Amino acid sequence: MTSDVLAVAEHRRGDVRDVSYELVTAGRELAEETGGDLHVAVISGQVEEFATRVNREGVDVVHTVDHGEEFNHDVYVQAVCALADELDPQYVLTPNSVNGLDYAPAVANRLALPLVTDAVGIEYDGGLTVTREMYGSKVETTVEVDAERTVVTVRPGEWMVTEADGDAEVTPFEFEVDESAVNSTVTGFEEVAGGDVDIADAEVLVSVGRGIEEEENIELVERLADALGATLSSSRPIVDNGWLPKNRQVGQSGKVVTPEVYIAIGISGAVQHVAGMKGSETIVAINNDSNAPIFDIADYGVVGDLFDVVPALTEEFE
Amino acid sequence: MKVLVTVKEVAEVEDDFEIADLDVDPRYLEYDLNEWDEYAVEAAVRLAEASDEDVEVVSATIGPERSEETVRMALAKGVDRAVRIWDDDVEAAEFLDVASKVRLLEAVVAEEDPDIVLTGVQANDTGFGATGVALADAVGFEWGAVVNHLDTEGVLEDGVAHVHRELEGGIDEITEIDLPAVLTIQTGINEPRYASLRGIRQAQSKEIARKTLSDLGLDHSAVAGELFLTDMYEPEAESDATYFDGDAGEQAAQLATALREKGVGAE
Structure with missing residues (x-):
């Protein structure tokens, strides 16, 4: 050797x-x-x-x-x-x-x-x-x-x-x-993250993760995004569950985004997600787990229940 | 025909926890079916349902008696019978590395002779993400890692799996894989079903065959790995974030001020 x-x-x-x-x-x-x-x-x-x-x-x-x-x-x-x-x-x-x-x-x-x-x-x-x-x-x-x-x-x-x-x-x-x-053959490639919205173009992204718990709660963050004039994106589990389409996914297997402001809501900050958004200008994290790795890269942090914080924040802008 | 699906019970760590010796203190652990395996189980059952022929779906688990609860969930969702490998030697193993797991699963594959093996891409506790592909090479099967689309029709009859592999950056690779093969299944590939009450009832009478190393023709050397966990610690928090305190209303008000300073919401 x-x-x-x-x-x-x-x-x-x-x-x-x-x-x-x-x-x-x-x-x-x-x-x-x-x-x-x-x-x-x-x-x-x-x-x-x-x-x-x-x-x-x-x-x-x-x-x-x-x-x-x-x-x-x-x-x-x-x-x-x-x-x-x-x-x-x-x-x-x-x-x-x-x-x-x-x-x-x-x-x-x-x-x-x-x-x-x-x-x-x-x-x-x-x-x-x-x-x-x-x-x-x-x-x-x-x-x-x-x-x-x-x-x-x-x-x-x-x-x-x-x-x-x-x-x-x-x-x-x-x-x-x-x-x-050689018993496998690559026959082509497919871009799967296309569609109506390109989250990579957005200046402000409101991004939702597993912490939202249920599909019907997505509406909460949609309202916030509307109030802020922002675009809605998400972490992987939301897309895996079929709650938002694939073109909204930020991360290693989704889109890499670099908006002015990225607001991560109920996103723990797994490495695959962070790979897709760490270049954002300003990062805001709202999460009830103060140890969540998302806070390591956040500029502003709110440790709290998103079901209380998000409606209150929406109200501030409506 | 036969589909083998690997099922792992994984420990999930609560938000606040302590480390004792070389692992998280068990008081802060909860056990559950590995997230990726949930999708692999669903894919296995769908492969069987899509076939006109008689297809048996068998699960394989390396885990202690506790994990039978998790295995029963897979049985309730359509797995026909289960194999669970465990004995004192496995329990005593310091660290089950990829090669050790492969030696155990290789023996199960030899015994069961499946047409296709499905595993999760990775386990969310140890996260090696390697057992499926290493197993494939060990048993002389073809393979595909990180499969996020599987056309279940005709796979078993035609002996070819048409799959997408999820590459980075929103690109799928479209690949044809000859059977017998191991596919490692990515989350989101399907919508895992809930177990029906009937399924849960039936699962109680399905077989979970317990296998020791000697049942598999192995001995303690099979679990003597070359990897040793020597330390575990909480990563240092690197946060230099500005935190907003108070109740939700106060936090929201402070955050709103900060966001407005960044030009958010100004129209």
Whole structure:
């Protein structure tokens, strides 16, 4: 085994995703500790162009696998396992993204390596210690890995993007994809967040979450939005329940919004939600749980019962 | 034909809680069916209902006796029978990591030989989000992670699942997945039914087969993982928010002033 780190870049529809540059940072920091090299794998798509883009500070070698246009997990699993066999790295890092979680667990299983997902911190002092959350972000934990090698998936948005250019060697990695083991086919993409309203255009968003409890209570926040001249948006559970359409969803799987004012009502502030609204100019949180993580990013906080506060606030503006 | 669905009972933490040793003090925990699994159960039952053939829906749970209440809820919603894995060795395991869970579930898959396995995307306690895909690779099934749309018609007959995978940013990937397969089911994929009174009554007489590691041909090494929880703590509050105090009316008035200063409501 070497003391190297292998990080797998992510791209979609012709673009390298930001998490790839965050992965470079996490990978460089880890490789500095282990004393090894940082390898970055670019699999499928415009690999040469992508290789140029991920060639950033700290990357020693970029390996390209020119096979297919878009992400296919069967190809990724084969390619990452073949690269791991060839390079024998100590650690494999992938994004903790929807696609990352579609191949990293299989890679770990196939290589018989332990897997730690959704890392928000990684430390190395002869062994690996990973910081990750539990119970829906209510607690943080440290997990020690009692193994020499590990696969770790890295939460997007936790490491800084590496901007500076690198001087890595770019090398094509030649291996035969076993097509008989490719039993899934990506046939297309669909934008699901379209529709009548684009919440990304709104200057003021009144956003409602699980704390609203019942569908008929949505009316309360609709009235507030009307009184404020704001647009109504929501967190995921509201859309999952079918109380508002998908185009109203703010968050990782919905829209990313950056309004002047974002009023979060009954939203606890799960990381997937925060990813979609943390760039808002002013954030207001109304929640009965004073420990809710939404208050960590709020500029104004009201700890109280939304069923009392929201009607009172509406009255102020009606 | 057979659908296997994994069902996990998860602990949910109250708003105010304390940590004792390496976990939340049990006094502040409530147990419930994992939110994602609720949707997976519904998808499993719908797959069976959509088929002209005889389809059995079996659930698999790793959990102590307490979790049978949660398993009964799945049975009440249309799961035909349940398997529950637990024994002293599982109970004594320090931390059930992904590989350990996969070893247990792999044995259930070998015994049950399902055509399709549904799991939740993740469990809302440990949140690894990896068991389904790792299981698929271990048993040689195809898979799809984070499925938010599943066309239930003809899946079992045709041996192909037409699914959407929910990528970030409001984009779905449209994918065809050959069976046998494991699909990890995202919340919102369907509208989980409520258990009917008849369903709840019937669930009482449905089988929950308890399996020990040795029943599954395994021993204590199956739950000897390589991950160890060494600390748990409340994240430091980073809030530098301005809080408005008083009763709801006073809070609303202060917030209204702040909002007007930001130009909200000015027309």
